[in-house]
Amino acid sequence: xxxxxxxxxxxxxxxxxxxxQFATAKVAEHIKEKARRDDTHRAWVEEHTTNGTLSExxxxxxxxxxxxx
Numbered sequence: 001x002x003x004x005x006x007x008x009x010x011x012x013x014x015x016x017x018x019x020x021q022f023a024t025a026k027v028a029e030h031i032k033e034k035a036r037r038d039d040t041h042r043a044w045v046e047e048h049t050t051n052g053t054l055s056e057x058x059x060x061x062x063x064x065x066x067x068x069x
Contacts, residue, residue, distance in 0.1 A: 028057040 032054055034041035045052045048060035 024058050024061050025054075027061055028054050031057055031061075 031041055031045060035045045049056035
């Protein structure tokens with residue numbers, strides 16, 4: 001059985017999507033927390049978001065991880 005079947009399966013895809021969303025949320029929390037004390041994290045937040053909210057950080061992480069055409 002190939003991976004293509006899993007990619008087409010709505011159950012597998014929803015599970016994979018949930019894992020990706022959870023991972024992005026955890027990274028966003030990490031960045032927001034570290035930005036309080038670390039200049040590098042703070043600079044990333046300032047460069048990629050307007051207000052530094054978790055939702056903006058999550059969106060920036062998602063946007064940043066997409067392949068560029």
